[in-house]
Amino acid sequence: MSEYHQKVPESFLLFGVSGRVGDAAARAVSKQAPKAKLRLASTKPEKAEKLKKKWPNAEVVVANYEDLPSLDAAFKDIEAIFIITQFGLDEKLAMTNVVTAAKRSANKLLVMIRFTAIFPEFSLNRLPKSLQGSEHGPAFISQPIGKAIMDESLLPVIYLNAGATFIENYKDHAKPIREAGKMIWPSRRVPFILVEDIGEIIANIILSGDVRHFGAFHTxxxxxxxxxxxxxxxxxxxxxxxxIEVVASKEAYFKVYTSFMGEAMANRLWEFFQYEKDHEVIWALNDFAERTLGRKPKTLKAWVEENKELFVSGNSQVEGGLVANLKRS
Structure with a gap:
């Protein structure tokens, strides 16, 4: 063991496994460390029951970020933790509880991965007033609040930030492409990444034992x-x-998507996408994913080639995109 490496974790607690990123992370960790103890936490009992069926060899618990006793129980005897949060969570309370539970977990914690989805190094004061909110707001507003609490804790936290749109979100465009040859969505220039690659990155980092990542914010x-x-x-x-015809107008977007997600959510997403467009020069491609994976990450073109039938006939096993996940949440 080198001066930069510690013991590799043997017990893992993962939140959000009912979602795409958490599921990808759990599958990657279990593949790379098949003998490890896997504990999966869900905030909802009904989702916990589904997880038990899908993960028969894992321990499934009900734990809520806003309920400290449930976190104390979930963190017990765990060496590695994956944290991911959803829209609307009180990040101040949630991350205060996470820090408290982690510090009370008998000093067994070796590493914590905190997944975020925010603009790196960009002042929230520059957000338009319509997007500004509290710790209950969308990720790009609330997660920096939680990050500040994590930073102050000096716990062995590593931030993995999705500074990109998920390639799998393009499943949402498959049906209108098949039926009308159109893509109806706001246009802004952003980087891309595959959720499956994110899961593998999480596993590689959490199993590396490399302490040089502690405190790092990797986009x-x-x-x-x-x-x-x-x-x-x-x-x-x-x-x-x-x-394919691109229809990027506000009118077309609202006509299609308001019925899926409601007017309030559709309007907030539109405003955020416009905000992203106004600041798209901030995004920069980097080689972190490639270095961590030890290979080139998958591109949009490669993913479409693998799932061509999805856009031609509708036959594909790929999971739902952004809109489908918003409908489920």
Missing amino acids: MNNGQDRLDLFEAAEIISQVIGKK
Whole structure:
């Protein structure tokens, strides 16, 4: 063991495994460390029952970030923790409880991964008033509040930030592409990354034992795609051999998506996407994902090639995109 490495964790607590990122992380950890103790935490009893069926060899517990006793029980005898939060959580209370439970867990904690989805190093004071909120707000507002609490704790925390759109979100565009040859969505230039690659990155970092990551804020993207909607549509068009029309107007967006997510959520997303567009120069591609994976991350083009039938006939096993997950949450 070198001066930069500690004992590799043998017991893991993962939150959010009912969601895409948490599920990918759990699968990657269990694949790389099949003999490790796996404890999966869900905030809802009904989701916990589903997790028990899907993960028969894992321990499943009900734990809530806003309920300290449940966290105390979940953290017991755990060496590695994966934290991911959802829209609307009181990050101040939640991360205060996480820190308290971690410090009371008999000093067994070796590493904690905190997943975020925020603009790196950008002042929240520059947000338009319509997007400003409290610790109960969207991730890009609330998660910096939680991060400040984590930073002050001096716990062995590593931040993995999704500075990219998820490639799998493009499943949402498959049906309108098949039926009308259209993509209806706001256009802004952002980096891309595959959720499956994020899961593998989480596992690689948490199993590395490398203490040099403690306190680091790693922004993840695939290092290759930084595209707006028109460029993404051109890539899909080339793969499926069908010209795709991009409709990026506010009117078309609201006509299609308000019925899925409600007017308030649709409006907030539109405002955030406009905010991203106004500040898209902030995003920079990097090689963190490639270095951590030991290979090139998957590109949008490669993913579309693998799931071509999704855009042509509708046949695919890929999980739902952003809209589908918003409907489930």
